[in-house]
Every structure is written in C-alpha cells, then in structure tokens.
Amino acid sequence: MFELKDLPSYDTLEAFAARYGNPDVQGLQTWLIWASATQEMLSAFEANLARACGLSQSQFFVLLLLKRNPDGLSVGALADGVSVTSQTMTRMIDRMVGAGLCSRDVDPADARARLVKITSAGDDMLGKALPSHYAWVAQLMSHFNEDERRMLNQLMLKLHRAGVLPGIADGTD
Template sequence: MFELKDLPSRETLARFGKLYDNPDVEGLYTWLVWASGTDEMLSAFNTNLAREGLAQTPFFVLLLLKRNPDGLTIGALADGVAVASQTMTRAVKQMEASGLCTKHPDPHDGRHWIVRLTPEGDSTLSRVLPKHYAWVAKFMSHFSEDERDALVKLMLKVAPALHRIRLEGELG
C-alpha cells in the first residue's frame, strides 16, 4: 500500500533534491505518480472484490484452480499467488470452510495436499468474473491502444529492473 496521498510538487522535489542530493528529481516525480496511481488501481480492485465477499488471495486461488482442474498443491498455489506457504494454508482452510475448494492427500507424495475447485467455487467465479471483467474494461477504456501497449512494455521492465537492483545490493 502506498500511503502518500498529498504528492509533492516538482518544485518541492527539486528543493529537496538539492537539500538531500537527489540525482534524479524527475525520476522521483514519475515514481511518486506511478506508485500513487498503482495504489489507487489496486484499492479499487480490492473494493470490488470485497463487494463480492472476496479478497485477492482467494480470488486468485479460485482462478488458479479453475485453470488447473486436476488441482494444485498448497506450495504451487502459494507460488502462483506470491504468498508464503503458511499464508496459503490458512487461506485454503478458510476457503474450504466456505465450500470454495477441497483438499485431498496427494497420491504421489503423502506430505502434500492437492486443492481442487468445488462447484461452489466455480459458481463464485461465474458470479464474480463477469463483474471483474466489466470493471477492468471500463477502467481500460480510458486508455488508447497505443497507451495500453506503452503500459505493457513499461510494466514488463519493472521486475527485471528491481531484480538487477537487488543483485547489485542497492535494495532490500
């Protein structure tokens, strides 16, 4: 969550840049606008899911299970949603209690569980996905095809750039 709503002006950033040795004031301004916009988008996404009684993790678990009808292990779900295994174990337990999925021993490895979508989980997706798709379409209608292409190209550079910085030891 990006918590700063009162973004500083370029003038303030320039002043602080001189005071605190910022080598890229425009880069900072771009990052602030980007982070703020991303937070607004994700906040709206979370609000829409909450209206349907879901949070991101169960929503994405339902999607992964729909894409994998034979089921997935808790570890594969955790990797697919980018959460810790313990977090996924709790999420699956809650989803099981809600009837959205079932958990079965893995026949190939008794140490693992296979999680599968239930008819109720499938029904939940059938109810939620059309609303989600409509919201995304409405949001994305504000961007031209060229703007969408530019966004995709830029966003595909984010993870590799952060990975390189981490390797260089400049970021946690």
C-alpha cells in the same frame, strides 16, 4: 502497499533534491504518481471484488489458479502463485474449504501430500466474480487507446527484462 496520499509538488521535490542529492527529480515525481495510481487501482480492485462477491484479492487469485489447474495444486504452489507464505496460504485454504470454495484431497502421487482443488461452489463464485471484474477492468482501461495500452505493456515489460520488477510476467501460460 504505497501509503502516501499527499504527494509533494515538483518544487518540493526539487528542494529535497538539492538538499539530499536526488539526481532525478522528474523520475521521482513519475514514480510517486505511478505508485500512488497503482495503490489506488489495487484498492479499487479489492473493493470491486468485495462488493461483487465478498472475495479478497488473494482468494480470487487462488480460485483462478485452481480453475487453470483442475488436477489441483499444493499449498506451496498456491502460496508461490499468490506471493504469500505457505502458512498464510494454509490459513486461507482452511477458510476457503470451510466456505466450500475448494477442497483439500490426498495427492494420488504422494499420500502424505494434499492437493487443493476448486469445487463447484468455487467455480460458481468465480462465475459471479469474473463478469464484474471484467467490467471493472474494461471501465478502467477505457481511458487508454490501443497505442497507450501497448506502450504501458512495453514499459512494464522493459522493467521486467531489466530485472527491476522480476515478478511481472509476460502473460504466457
């Protein structure tokens, strides 16, 4: 989470660079703007999900993962897919099972293990969340033309390929 809202001016960044040895003031300014914009975007994403259907970002992504994997996923696989600990995912699944959004069933391949599956109520919730999410993303992305979108993709994938942002995927299933 990026928490700085009062971004420093370029002059301040230059003064700090001279004092503390920053070799790339413009790079720092770009990073600050990017990080701030990313945080604002993620906050707006969370607010839109909460307003549309009362889901958190993590719950939304769990439902999407379960929808994409109708045979079910383990708690560990869900935790990896959402980048939380297994303990955090277990608590989240407990709440989601309680709300009827998913079920936790015995894994037919291993009676000691459990598989989490989306329920019809979870599918209905996704059906409520996705149109609102798609409209929100369309509004956000309407500020970029096709070339700018392609450039954003290329820039993020460049960082991924360099190993700087290993969590970014190329969007293939």
